[in-house]
Amino acid sequence: MNRTTGHQKAVAAADSAYVLNLRNIAKRFGATQALEDVSLALRAGEVHALLGENGAGKSTLIKVMTGVHQPDRGEILLAGEPIAIGSAAEAQRHGIAAIYQEPLLFPDLNVAENIFICHQNRGAITDWRGMVREAERILASLGVSLDVRSPARGLTLAAQQSVEIAKAISLNVRVLIMDEPTASLSAHEVANLFRLVRDLRAKGVAILFVSHRMEEVFQIADTVTVFRDGRHISTRPVREVTPQSAIADMVGREMGLLERRTPAPHGEKLLSVQNLARAGVFEGVTFDVRRGEVLGFAGLIGAGRTDIGLALFGIEPATGGSIRLSDSERTIRSPRQAMALGIAYVSEDRRQLGLSLPMSISANITLPVLSRYLNRLGLIRTGQERATAEQFRKRLAIRTPSVDLAAGKLSGGNQQKVMLSKWLNTHPTLLILDEPTRGIDVGAKAEVHAMIGELAAEGIGIILISSDLPEVLAMSDRVLVMREGRQMAIFDRAEADSETVMFAAMGQTTQPAITGAAA
């Protein structure tokens, strides 16, 4: 009995050393287990880095901590006391604040108001002078000079970050979550930000720092935690961690779940891109794609992979560099033009850019090339339209009772197949697939993979953009790695393994990276 009490006391003492203690948190969204039995403890005056690949569960955990999502299971202790964080306002009352990559400011309110807008206990009447003075004092203590009376609209991202930090300071936060705060900052601005982070740490704030930049983690963090596939993998003091060990923890999943695709024989050069750039988004992208080749695009979210796809398809045209298609130079200014050149782009965003969900499956499939289905009076030949849809239904095994069903009624995997059908029906020679298997079940995923293989064998050149690293490695003949808008490397099939690719994606150069010429 005594022993139990002693034990409980010891547990309580250990808990209260932590400002925030998350225990066995689980969260599920539909078929995806975003977090599984995850624990994380933050100490006062400590910078705790959280690492993980895309989809490792970092964002979900942040949303649980800030009251946006409620965990399915598990408990949250604040200074040893169990709490529930039911809303963003409650998180704030508990002294938990978050700063995101894209700051959440009010563009029409001025800087001072933005800093103090969450102070709901500051009395009913706005003390403009006091607020301006206070805002100036906080910003000055941060070493930032901003006109606090000017509206937040038009501030640079770095300035917006400073305002967010000032907001956190004004709230006397105990826990500050920084979700990739440096992603859009210059080196000089990052140095400033880190100075602020160290000040906050000295004041006893617990800081959770999420970043994809390995060197920054080693610069600023005291403790490093790695998540993978919604699970907690490791938590170690930074001195016991090396970039290699962290990356190994991040990618260390069992390979071999996905079978490597048998490469198809490559034909002539289809697409050749030289120094492609879009101002402020990506630059210096150089690669080529041959008939029957699958070129994988790997990299972390926001590395600029999708933007290259959008540029090649003319949705957000490139502003620099050259695109050669079948050996003639082309500028692509619109999707219509891209389609005429035989390019098809299957968007990652099924709902917004992909399908018209209330329309029937057959209408969706024929939409881009509807002019092929018109009779002499300009009316749609629905019989022919349905025949095409039926063909694709068989070929891609779209599971639906009828092609007249609204596309929105299908499961994610089948919607993906409809989208693929739609673009294959444009008879492309170059197919850009952006996250073709995201959010679909394992069976449908295998079918999409088989389809990619068949299409390559038919001589279509394929660009496969995917955040699912094993998928990129299994499907691609070569892998192009992007990081922060820059092309880091192109690996041949033989050289590409998950660690090499992840090293390049995180900007580590300790391993020899082979900037591959065309195969």
Add this chain to the structure above:
Amino acid sequence: MRWLQRNIRPEQIRELSLLLLIVVAVLFFGSLIDGYYTSRTFNRIAASVAIITVVAVGQTLVVLTRSIDLSVGSIAGCTAYFAGSMAAAHHDLPPLAVVLIAVALGAVMGAINGVLVAWGRVPSIIVTLGSLAIYRGILIDYSGAKTVTTDSLPAWIVDLPRLTFVTIGNLDIRAMFALAVAIVVLFQIGTSFLNVGRQFYAMGSNPDAAHLIGLPTRRIVFSAFLLSGALSGLAGFMFLARFGNITVEAARGLELQVVAAVVVGGVNIFGGSGTVFGAMLGAIMIGTLEQSLFRLQISEFWRDAILGLLILLAVASDAVILDRLRALWARTDLKLVTRAEAEP
């Protein structure tokens, strides 16, 4: 230019230029209409402006939160009729009670809109388009198509429009106009210096952020509609006093004038920016146009068409001109910041 940019915001330039535009309009109509510069013209315009202004103040709050209230005309009509028939039936009702009846009825109608928008998650344009028709329908049913007549009203209501608050030179400032100005001042102070007032701006400026930092977003939207309804109720009472005869058609089409006043007054239709004072300037512009075009014997239909054109011009120019001005301002800000950085 630097001084100008540091001390005046692009939004304020808009309000100043509207003031200039009103002066130009008055000079223009003065040259066309004989005997335009008289206290009679002023009182006619002021009476019209007073009603539009009071409703426009409430509409401003709604528009600031990224919504719109199209039911204001129907609410004003209902309250005018209801308050009128109450006053006609009970001549001994104290004046304040009649006003409160109108305001309370308007507030209830506004609250219904507010609940449907804030908690029902129905877009405000749909909710208030529906209640525009429903409230008018209720009025027709309740009134049995009968009319409140001037004769049936107690004398104090009939005399109210001519009640003078203060006389400046040979201009009589009527009590109703003074009331409208008082409401503008009250709400201008409220939206600039009360925390709840600033929350309207925050809500419209970035609803996601407002939710994430824990502002009571639903309550903000609800109270905007509540206040819009209450002010429309007050305007209904003013309408009753001004015209005396209230039919089921009372204040029909008021929403067009009010929305025109609000957007011409520089309140951003996408929420987040604009002032109550600007809305009053908009109302003065609309009231001046309406009365002057009436004097020029231009038909009601053309007057509405001109209001429509003004709305389109205001929203289109808002996008273009304000963007230009802001770009100009942003460049100066940048220069100032770089200079400040270069100094030490």
